[in-house]
Amino acid sequence: MKDEDFIRGPVPMTKREVRLVALDRLELADARLLVDVGAGTGSVGIEAARRYPGLKVVAVERHPDALALIRQNCDRFALDRVEIIAGHAPLPLAVRADAIFIGGSGGNLEAIIGWAADLLVPGGRLVINLILQENLGEALRCLDPARFGRVGCIQMQVSALTELGGGHFFKPNNPAFIISCLKENTHDRAL
Amino acid sequence: MKDEDFIRGPVPMTKREVRLVALDRLELADARLLVDVGAGTGSVGIEAARRYPGLKVVAVERHPDALALIRQNCDRFALDRVEIIAGHAPLPLAVRADAIFIGGSGGNLEAIIGWAADLLVPGGRLVINLILQENLGEALRCLDPARFGRVGCIQMQVSALTELGGGHFFKPNNPAFIISCLKENTHDRAL
Amino acid sequence: MKDEDFIRGPVPMTKREVRLVALDRLELADARLLVDVGAGTGSVGIEAARRYPGLKVVAVERHPDALALIRQNCDRFALDRVEIIAGHAPLPLAVRADAIFIGGSGGNLEAIIGWAADLLVPGGRLVINLILQENLGEALRCLDPARFGRVGCIQMQVSALTELGGGHFFKPNNPAFIISCLKENTHDRAL
Amino acid sequence: MKDEDFIRGPVPMTKREVRLVALDRLELADARLLVDVGAGTGSVGIEAARRYPGLKVVAVERHPDALALIRQNCDRFALDRVEIIAGHAPLPLAVRADAIFIGGSGGNLEAIIGWAADLLVPGGRLVINLILQENLGEALRCLDPARFGRVGCIQMQVSALTELGGGHFFKPNNPAFIISCLKENTHDRAL
Numbered sequence: 016m017k018d019e020d021f022i023r024g025p026v027p028m029t030k031r032e033v034r035l036v037a038l039d040r041l042e043l044a045d046a047r048l049l050v051d052v053g054a055g056t057g058s059v060g061i062e063a064a065r066r067y068p069g070l071k072v073v074a075v076e077r078h079p080d081a082l083a084l085i086r087q088n089c090d091r092f093a094l095d096r097v098e099i100i101a102g103h104a105p106l107p108l109a110v111r112a113d114a115i116f117i118g119g120s121g122g123n124l125e126a127i128i129g130w131a132a133d134l135l136v137p138g139g140r141l142v143i144n145l146i147l148q149e150n151l152g153e154a155l156r157c158l159d160p161a162r163f164g165r166v167g168c169i170q171m172q173v174s175a176l177t178e179l180g181g182g183h184f185f186k187p188n189n190p191a192f193i194i195s196c197l198k199e200n201t202h203d204r205a206l
Numbered sequence: 207m208k209d210e211d212f213i214r215g216p217v218p219m220t221k222r223e224v225r226l227v228a229l230d231r232l233e234l235a236d237a238r239l240l241v242d243v244g245a246g247t248g249s250v251g252i253e254a255a256r257r258y259p260g261l262k263v264v265a266v267e268r269h270p271d272a273l274a275l276i277r278q279n280c281d282r283f284a285l286d287r288v289e290i291i292a293g294h295a296p297l298p299l300a301v302r303a304d305a306i307f308i309g310g311s312g313g314n315l316e317a318i319i320g321w322a323a324d325l326l327v328p329g330g331r332l333v334i335n336l337i338l339q340e341n342l343g344e345a346l347r348c349l350d351p352a353r354f355g356r357v358g359c360i361q362m363q364v365s366a367l368t369e370l371g372g373g374h375f376f377k378p379n380n381p382a383f384i385i386s387c388l389k390e391n392t393h394d395r396a397l
Numbered sequence: 398m399k400d401e402d403f404i405r406g407p408v409p410m411t412k413r414e415v416r417l418v419a420l421d422r423l424e425l426a427d428a429r430l431l432v433d434v435g436a437g438t439g440s441v442g443i444e445a446a447r448r449y450p451g452l453k454v455v456a457v458e459r460h461p462d463a464l465a466l467i468r469q470n471c472d473r474f475a476l477d478r479v480e481i482i483a484g485h486a487p488l489p490l491a492v493r494a495d496a497i498f499i500g501g502s503g504g505n506l507e508a509i510i511g512w513a514a515d516l517l518v519p520g521g522r523l524v525i526n527l528i529l530q531e532n533l534g535e536a537l538r539c540l541d542p543a544r545f546g547r548v549g550c551i552q553m554q555v556s557a558l559t560e561l562g563g564g565h566f567f568k569p570n571n572p573a574f575i576i577s578c579l580k581e582n583t584h585d586r587a588l
Numbered sequence: 589m590k591d592e593d594f595i596r597g598p599v600p601m602t603k604r605e606v607r608l609v610a611l612d613r614l615e616l617a618d619a620r621l622l623v624d625v626g627a628g629t630g631s632v633g634i635e636a637a638r639r640y641p642g643l644k645v646v647a648v649e650r651h652p653d654a655l656a657l658i659r660q661n662c663d664r665f666a667l668d669r670v671e672i673i674a675g676h677a678p679l680p681l682a683v684r685a686d687a688i689f690i691g692g693s694g695g696n697l698e699a700i701i702g703w704a705a706d707l708l709v710p711g712g713r714l715v716i717n718l719i720l721q722e723n724l725g726e727a728l729r730c731l732d733p734a735r736f737g738r739v740g741c742i743q744m745q746v747s748a749l750t751e752l753g754g755g756h757f758f759k760p761n762n763p764a765f766i767i768s769c770l771k772e773n774t775h776d777r778a779l
Contacts, residue, residue: 032227035227147565148567148725149565152721171223171364175360185530188569190566338755338756346530374722377762378760551605554747555744557742
């Protein structure tokens, strides 16, 4: 999906190429439930729901403006498999998630990662999209190797060919960090 | 799909993140036929065929080693919708393509782009993945605005967090250029 | 020198890190004359003149606004070794240059490179700073191996740590290309 | 100076463009003493000493191989203004430094930054070159705003045009971080 497919408003949105990589890392082909934390415009959860007809999405978001945008975007694509929850993560959620995407953390990254570890089924995927150096450092410190395995992290820098003075140059977007990992099957580990 | 999912050998392969962006730009949801030119290991065509069960793929490749790899990869994923054609593009193909991906051009980029314009249905998508500056320049010069519209080009630079001396740094992969465009509906234009 | 050291106005200026690399590649320690083509604010020629007390600089610039800025910057640093020439390069110059810097070409890159080859002493250095893909391609095509040797080209991408929402990220500047080469000693070659 | 100008061996060396930016940020024109910490091949201190005839350099290094290289490089350029000190920084040094460059920290970055603050004269410059994300985070945390002002940090990514299969691409070097700051004049502050 293109960024322009979504109703956006002033809320920051995960950019198209980052969304593609995040969806890939979430490995949703056989997933039943995705939790989209700090969902913003809802673009990651909505593109996931559209791509996988059997997937249910829980979108958690605290900003009223963003909540309204998620609702509008669900309506635009006639999606009834996206449940929208207003509130600050971490918050009580009676679900078992096959995959969790953290697109925004509101300064609560450590607590959200611990909470995500509790919500995920063993083998479930956690994908985190970050912009700030401080959040990158915090996330990598908090991914407890006793709970998460196969931790990978990439930096993605996309530049768009742009006209300037009769020619073209590659105008750089801000770089994004994408962390992905699996919740360890601790039962197997204990045996 | 991960790069490790494919049998690779010494043949260069379109990397995972580039493949994701290329598949996105090819807009294959309603496509019936994709031509994968300079298919290499076949990774783009194969991931497309696996993702879209109604899609037929024609993979064109000239290197015998690569042809063997494409066959092995089709077998691995039990795909019978990928037709493999040995030869140098451009070559006669009695198909109408909804989308064409050029992953390798063997120094024939200008001729291949002209040939692609002939094969594509109006509104069909052309996506080109490039590494070399010379090919980037040639491709942008050859995308005749009378035949192709909505030309976009990005540079993608992915770096992987890598251990070094007790810490980590982002080791840069080589940058890739991805061009995407639509074949113009010249009939509409003429009216 | 810092970018803020110069009086700038609306004229584009070679950025600090690019200027440092350009000055390094020009190898001015024993040079008597540097020609600064498309001098803009004059920053490259002026930093060169301040660093090397025996160096004379000829700054060629066609925009009246920029010419005024070069004069103001020479006054600010009390430099009387910078000769300012108003006009479009290539233009007649009765000098023998030890080094030439091309910071702007006004669409005349091919002609300017040929002219630079004529002005340079054998072994003289030519350094070109470029932003546009088209100019990069043209410059590399025009650097005739019979006239120029040891051609090198780098892309430099500088990002500045920048505050955002309580944290920091590296905000990317536009990338710059820097080409450097030597005028061949054709007399030696012929022997 | 070119990287090839230095005798290198297996010791990591600050690369040419990074060295240029570091030397610029150190603002050595009126400096009497530079301390080069984790000097490696000595390239930063040696290029500084060659550029500024009135400058004395103290190079601190703990690896015997690197110490031998620094000596060889000083001999090559006939420099008698570089004092070489074998040992792990921080270590007692009876000097007042106008500028300090940290090119390597051996895991001691926090202690070295505190020690550098003690050695520097008020208004003295501290420049740190880093590769690892962990060191970047540590350095930024340790630059106490009561002791250091005008903190700036850039990421520099240099790519070299490189031949591949009949064409050229920009092969990326590993990115470097360069932090620069001034020691605050705390006496002035207290008044």
